Amino acid sequence: MLHKKNLEGKFKMYKNFFRYLISAIFLLGFSVNSNADFKVGFVYVGPTGDHGWTFQHHEGRNAVEAAGIKTTFVESVPEGADAERVIRQLAQSGHDLIFTTSFGYMDPTNKVAKDFPNVKFEHATGYKREHSNVSTYSARFYEGRTLLGHIAGKMTKTNTIGYIASFPIPEVIRGINAMTLAAQKVNPNIKTKIVWVFTWYDPGKEAEAAQALIDQGADVIMQHTDSTAPVQTAEKAGVWSFGQASDMQRFAPKSILTSIIDDWAPYYVERAIAARDGTWNQQDTWHGLKEGMVAMGPYNSAMGADLVKEVEQLQKDLASGKVHSFTGPIYDQKGNILVAEGKVADDGMLAGMSVYVKGVEGDIPK
């Protein structure tokens, strides 16, 4: 056995030697066109088949690949120590641009970026850009939430909207607030009930949370988690629901009113090409309905033609900037004014949002 291993090792050595030789020849021959070696890496928090968050990032990667750029990806990478190891490995193995696609990768991304100044990093939904080779990008999902709130406010009979929340971070709280404000506008009696599940991804728990909200009288369910379990639970219970991150219609054809769809593909292609051609710059991108990074799934005909028309108009106005999701007056739960009448919340305030608006029940867990 040992002997065989040695032989294999030797063989591998020769193989590697030849590989280097061949690449050296290629490099000499095509040194002008170093683009052939350009590689993009992706780090995902869930499996590519979650039909939610990671699925959409993977679609973006497919678009980059289709644009003729080599890519690799690592899926189901836990947020934490493992993430740094994976990102470092990608950087070491010759990737020129690395997309890290979950909030929890923020610190590991910046840490690795420090050690690899020649590699470009793109971190999704974060705010830390500690080194010049780190960009951040996110989508204005709250614009989609405004549309969901409008629909939910019109569709509910019990005036109770159930919301499954993951972690108490600004992104999630922003969604809850945007939805509640829009629902209140069309239905002043609306109540938002929230259940925190402290996970992005646990179908069993997400289903139980949906059921708990339905048992408490919610007849519209929405979620800021990644699996399709909540919409399936809603379908079974005969209440309304919304798809999250991707079009989840086929999992609950009767129940789903529409879906918020994250479309990362154009951004990924643009940034990958920029990095390849040397025009990549550090930036903080926050795109919404206008740029198409946030898109809406088909509207359920059960909403009625009038409501569909109304929502489509609102979608257009949000995209053109005529309507803003956070337009004053906005009050917090205690009645203190957050945004004055006639003003809209600026991006700084949105990015750091950490209080509920009036009308949301309960406290934000610490």
Add this chain to the structure above:
Amino acid sequence: MSLDISFIGILIGSIMASSVPLILAASGELITERSGVLNLGVEGMMIIGAISGFALMVITDNLFIAIVGSMLSGVIISLIFGFLTQSLLTNHVATGLALTIFGIGLSAMLGKNFVGIPGKEFPILFSSLRESIPFFGPILFGHSIVLYFAFALPFLTNYFLKKTKLGLIVRAVGDSPVSASNQGINVILVRYCCILYGGAMCGLAGAYLSLIYTPQWIENMTAGRGWIALALVVFATWSPIKVLIGALIFGGITILQLHMQAIGFRIPVQFLSALPYLMTIIVLVVISRDSRKIKLNTPTSLGRIFYKEK
């Protein structure tokens, strides 16, 4: 705020539904442990059962085959554990942990093509009675056949261990394999059977998740329930009836904390999530103070390697 009597019925019904995988896996593991084998691979066997059941359902479109197949897959994967620990005499703890890691990886690989396929509706029994009888309706009726089986299982297990000759043999093998062997009992064979049975129950527990509870395949969908089942066996001090009670408490905490949030009670969510584990530790501390109570049900040779001297 609807805390009326019919709502409490619905609540108990959903607690029962959420405790089924815990009851199944813990009852299976209990038999394995009573024969003196500690199999920490519960999570791995469950996840293999979940993907096998779902895959078979998609391929054959037959729920019966899917359920039986998931149990068989649990048997097959526990056979690996049995062979390693009983025939090759490897360490139980290390082998069990390896089995869990292996199971999670293998299931993800097998499941690649089954992600994103909507599941099939599993038939529920007496659904009309569920609606028509207040309070008792949602508790007693409108469940899947697997739930009724799960709730009968602890009583059957109790009867088996206390009243049958085979049960006595299992207990003897778990308490003193050497004496059992001297009595002419084939210790290794008995332990193999108990391991395979445990595997079948864990496979079924996994299939309950992927076919009935949240009908779809998702990577890592057992999400730590196997570990809770393991804690549950200790919590129950190896008594089948207490497994049932414990599973309802553990399942109840999860459901209750979600409902309490929905109702609007202000409780620290993180604390409630940790409660099942905390309770296990407390029970361990309490029972370890009374040695008679431990001796009553604890398999004395749990986790010890047995080999027949020739």
